[in-house]
Amino acid sequence: MSPCSTECGEDTPSITFTELMPVTHVIFDLDGLLLDTEPLYTIANNQILAKYGKEFSWELKRQQMGRTHDDAIKVLLKLTDLDTLVTVEEYSKDYDALLLQLFATAPLLPGAEKLVRHLHKHNIPIAICTGSADHEYKSKTSRHPDIFSLFSHCVAVSSDAEIKRGKPAPDCYMKCAERFAVQPASFSDVLVFEDAPNGVESGLAAGMQVVMVPDPRVEDTHRRKATLCLESLEFFDPSAFGLPPY
Ligand SMILES: O=c1[nH]cc([C@@H]2O[C@H](COP(=O)(O)O)[C@@H](O)[C@H]2O)c(=O)[nH]1
Numbered sequence: 001m002s003p004c005s006t007e008c009g010e011d012t013p014s015i016t017f018t019e020l021m022p023v024t025h026v027i028f029d030l031d032g033l034l035l036d037t038e039p040l041y042t043i044a045n046n047q048i049l050a051k052y053g054k055e056f057s058w059e060l061k062r063q064q065m066g067r068t069h070d071d072a073i074k075v076l077l078k079l080t081d082l083d084t085l086v087t088v089e090e091y092s093k094d095y096d097a098l099l100l101q102l103f104a105t106a107p108l109l110p111g112a113e114k115l116v117r118h119l120h121k122h123n124i125p126i127a128i129c130t131g132s133a134d135h136e137y138k139s140k141t142s143r144h145p146d147i148f149s150l151f152s153h154c155v156a157v158s159s160d161a162e163i164k165r166g167k168p169a170p171d172c173y174m175k176c177a178e179r180f181a182v183q184p185a186s187f188s189d190v191l192v193f194e195d196a197p198n199g200v201e202s203g204l205a206a207g208m209q210v211v212m213v214p215d216p217r218v219e220d221t222h223r224r225k226a227t228l229c230l231e232s233l234e235f236f237d238p239s240a241f242g243l244p245p246y
């Protein structure tokens, strides 16, 4: 994982923009980072929006990714000018049913299992922080009990009464760090893994370092905000953040 500048070629697996500092704790995003669920959201939104004669553009998706269930639908309805015609409840009805069917099919993304098993084996505290609701988390992870049992806890913002604001606000990452049995000395001792611009913003605002593994469509301006940007979790080198090497 040799650090390099943006001048590197397109096949460069990693780009760093700031100095990397050692960490003691790691928090993972879920959708689009550990699990390949983002295409499922695209299928569901395309299907529902078609009923209203609209298309699910990349701009809509980028705005939605990482947000809570209700925030994501509110943003979508506003940006498509459907907010005066359709309520969040109306949009959710068929959308939620379709998603729940799809979630149980979600595979792990490349490099996720190796990294999670490695950190757990070396007793690095690991947790999950997702914009999803609890019942969605359960459905999405149902195929992979061996991996998801390795995390100390999961903050599922859409159903967490203690968290008022979802990503991009910092609240969920701060709360997730505070729920470790042995808390980090400072939020800067936490490393976050994220795929979404809203999630990167959330982790950084919490004072944490953020490794971004973005959708290929994420623009450079958003990639540059992350501490480190990787094409795939497969290219992550734990020793770059003072974690035990592979
Ligand atoms: O195309 C989309 N992707 C993702 C989301 C939202 O982002 C959350 C995923 O959060 P995370 O990446 O924090 O796990 C989902 O629960 C959902 O609320 C969405 O609405 N639409």
Ligand SMILES: [Mg+2]
Binding pocket: 029, 030, 031, 032, 033, 065, 066, 194, 195, 196, 199
């Ligand atoms: Mg995500």
